[in-house]
Amino acid sequence: MQAFDVVIIGAGHNGLVCAAYLLKAGYSVLLLEKRSVPGGAATTEEAMPEEAPGFKFNLCAIDHEFIHLGPVVEELELAKYGLEYLYCDPTVFCPHPDGKYFLAHRSVEQTCTGIARYSPRDAQKYAEFIDFWQRLLRSIIPVFNAPPKSIIDIIGNYDLQRLRDLFSVLGAPDKTLDLVRTLLTSAEDSLNEYFDAEFLKAPLARLASELGAPPSQKTLAIGAIMMAMRHKSGYGQATRGYRGVSKSVAQPGAEPGW
Secondary structure (H helix, E strand, C coil), X not given: CCCCCEEEECCEHHHHHHHHHHHXXXXXXXXXXXXXXXXXXXXXXXXXXXXXXXXXXXXXXXXXXXXXXXXXXXXXXXXXXXXXXXXXXCCXXXXXXXXXXXXXXXXXXXXXXXXXXXXXXXXXXXXXHHHHHHHHHHHHHHHHCCCCCCHHHHHHCCCHXXXXXXXXXXXXXXXXXXXXXXXXXXXXXXXXXXXCCHHHHHHHHHHHHHHCCCCCCCCCHHHHHHHHHHHHCCCEEECCCCHHHHHHHHCCCCCCCC
16 A cells, blocks of 8 residues: 555645645655545636527636745746646726726726826725735735745745835834724625715625625635735636646646546
């Protein structure tokens, strides 16, 4: 019976990435998946073979944002195995029943110009809103890109700009208390606090719900960060569909034609 250092159950995109890093570190890994196609929530499949033969759909994944905040693509050399992203600009379009619409570009300034057509106040508040969440995002990325509880690695991930961002949201007691208050509330509360116009709040609330909970859910105001991420790094569409991520990680063991 063959022995392995690590056994991973589930070949979703997280399981695949974990296995890839373990293999890179020299461990032997057994990756188990009950389906014939690995990828989990990051697959592109012919879901309606009778109704739409030959057409493939991204079944679960919507947009790729978080992967661009870390070093996975570069460290695992996924481009070498065919992963390619197309970055969208504009990033969001949402028409409103009253005739207004929200059109977001990767440029915050360009987005604010569009908002100002309907509400100069909300355009100004939008710049403040995105600035806050981007500073928070930059200040916590070093934590997510370090091993759990590894203080040395976490500290090593901070540069001068990220330290400035960290102290800008945590530096003084009033800022710390305000951050705690914000994070304990809901994305809906945060949006209502910043903005007046429904044409703007509606798409931001929809993006916040991508965390898997309604925007009214308390303690999940962090969902409001989703729009800031689209400005910072944009969101990518994998050229081969979302299977492109899973297939790139699984190379060279991916099945031919997958």
